[in-house]
Amino acid sequence: MASEEPLYRSLIRDTTAYLAFILLITTIGPLQFGFHMAELNAPQDVITCEKETIRASGSNVKLPQCIKMNTDQFAVVSSIYTLGGLLGALVSGPCCNKYGRLITMRLISLFLVIGPVFESSASNIGLLCFGRVISGVGAGAAIVVVPIYISEIAPPKEKGLFGALTQIMINMGILITQLLGYFLSRGNLWRIILGSAGLISLVQLLALFVVPESPKWLAEHKKPQAARKILRKIRGHRVDLEEEVKAWNIDSSEQDIEEEETLLEASRGTHPGPNPKAAQTSVGILGALLEPQYRPAVIAVIAVMLAQQLTGINSIIMYSVSLLSEILPTTAALLTVAVSALNVIMTTACAPLSDKLGRKTCILLSIAGMGISSLMLALGIYYSIKILSAIATLTFVASYAVGLGPVPFILANELVGPEAVGATQSWALAANWIATFLVSQFFPILNKTLGKGRVYYVFAAFAVVFAAFIAWWVPETKGKHGAEEVWGRKEARERVE
Numbered sequence: 001m002a003s004e005e006p007l008y009r010s011l012i013r014d015t016t017a018y019l020a021f022i023l024l025i026t027t028i029g030p031l032q033f034g035f036h037m038a039e040l041n042a043p044q045d046v047i048t049c050e051k052e053t054i055r056a057s058g059s060n061v062k063l064p065q066c067i068k069m070n071t072d073q074f075a076v077v078s079s080i081y082t083l084g085g086l087l088g089a090l091v092s093g094p095c096c097n098k099y100g101r102l103i104t105m106r107l108i109s110l111f112l113v114i115g116p117v118f119e120s121s122a123s124n125i126g127l128l129c130f131g132r133v134i135s136g137v138g139a140g141a142a143i144v145v146v147p148i149y150i151s152e153i154a155p156p157k158e159k160g161l162f163g164a165l166t167q168i169m170i171n172m173g174i175l176i177t178q179l180l181g182y183f184l185s186r187g188n189l190w191r192i193i194l195g196s197a198g199l200i201s202l203v204q205l206l207a208l209f210v211v212p213e214s215p216k217w218l219a220e221h222k223k224p225q226a227a228r229k230i231l232r233k234i235r236g237h238r239v240d241l242e243e244e245v246k247a248w249n250i251d252s253s254e255q256d257i258e259e260e261e262t263l264l265e266a267s268r269g270t271h272p273g274p275n276p277k278a279a280q281t282s283v284g285i286l287g288a289l290l291e292p293q294y295r296p297a298v299i300a301v302i303a304v305m306l307a308q309q310l311t312g313i314n315s316i317i318m319y320s321v322s323l324l325s326e327i328l329p330t331t332a333a334l335l336t337v338a339v340s341a342l343n344v345i346m347t348t349a350c351a352p353l354s355d356k357l358g359r360k361t362c363i364l365l366s367i368a369g370m371g372i373s374s375l376m377l378a379l380g381i382y383y384s385i386k387i388l389s390a391i392a393t394l395t396f397v398a399s400y401a402v403g404l405g406p407v408p409f410i411l412a413n414e415l416v417g418p419e420a421v422g423a424t425q426s427w428a429l430a431a432n433w434i435a436t437f438l439v440s441q442f443f444p445i446l447n448k449t450l451g452k453g454r455v456y457y458v459f460a461a462f463a464v465v466f467a468a469f470i471a472w473w474v475p476e477t478k479g480k481h482g483a484e485e486v487w488g489r490k491e492a493r494e495r496v497e
Helices: 007-014 017-026 028-038 071-099 101-120 125-153 156-163 165-184 187-210 215-220 224-235 242-246 252-267 276-280 285-290 295-310 313-317 320-324 332-350 353-357 359-382 386-402 408-415 418-450 455-473 489-496
Strands: none
Touching: 017 028, 017 125, 017 187, 017 224, 028 071, 028 101, 028 125, 028 165, 028 187, 071 101, 071 125, 071 285, 071 418, 101 125, 101 187, 125 156, 125 165, 125 187, 125 215, 125 408, 125 418, 156 165, 156 353, 156 408, 165 187, 165 332, 165 408, 215 224, 215 418, 224 242, 285 295, 285 418, 295 313, 295 359, 295 408, 295 418, 295 455, 313 332, 313 386, 313 418, 313 455, 332 386, 353 359, 359 386, 359 408, 359 455, 408 418, 418 455
């Protein structure tokens, strides 16, 4: 029996320079999600005029050094980003199914350029909120479309590993903004933090004009020849494409029809338009929920996304300063950078696990680790055991990186067919945004009401509930070819026949 090829060898073999370039450009979208989520953390006191005003050196500076606001107003500015994200998540799924992944990503980049312009030049709360909403729309759409696109261009044997890039880049965005905040949280320099996101997205927008459309989407929309050509360029000339192309379920007659239509259109001097039949096969948001064929997958991805947030990760990411400032003798901003760096390192290190152990196994291990860490953190804070609190915080982040961080973003593409993946991903990310809003808005209130870390008993209880439900409801997708096999419908149909 031949030994299994080491993952690093297959990764090096399957990752062409062109694929690496595509991944680098497209994953800037998830990076922006993390960036905007954390951008107000470090400079909060400077933005809200809590710290002493630093006078500008010139007399013609038109923008104020800070924007006067109280705690409630700042909470609105922070959380309104999630409302934009929810809107972007709901709209982007059907949009990327109908018009393509590439066009949708270009539009997303445009939102992520415009939003930071308003944020960095804001002179009042209204403009700052408007910029945050625009950025939220772009970021919310990005974490719907980009994981779908990555899953469709990733080598079949490393889909889980490449799917983890979404979470890795989200964590990179958080780390970058925390680093900028550590050095630029003074005077008017906080505007550079908010504005730099727009420059990053401008680079992405320009680079997306040399990035190809998803070959799988093209094949589903009756363009198998163009799809095969792009796939060949992505995979290189030494890779056999037959098995991957076969998974598109495009028969040779459709391929011949496309060639004939292309020749006819060329002879008329026109270009072939979108296939109306293909457009009709896309499933809308309500259709995905109401159709019995897709409803189990929608419930599964919503449950996993709710588990990702309601087990408490953002209580650490967004409020680690207040949790750790009395435990470790260092500055609050530096602590936040350290936690963000650990998140990046652990997510990267654990990226291959879902391809080795399975998606469901990684999620359950992650939830178990976070539940135990929540209990440790509750006890450590309540009894003022500094070392226990510090260890619990680190194991909390490490456990999240094992499964709940990267895996949820790749599930939608593996639980349903291509016609419903956009709508299913929209449901998943809508649930994610709502849960993110609930945690970010109400964690400080609940923590203060219950007192002394007791809120982490609530997170531990959520971990138990979600672990039980996911173990019962969510199927394993590792090694399965298509939604029919994942849900056992293929075997059932074969038995009937």
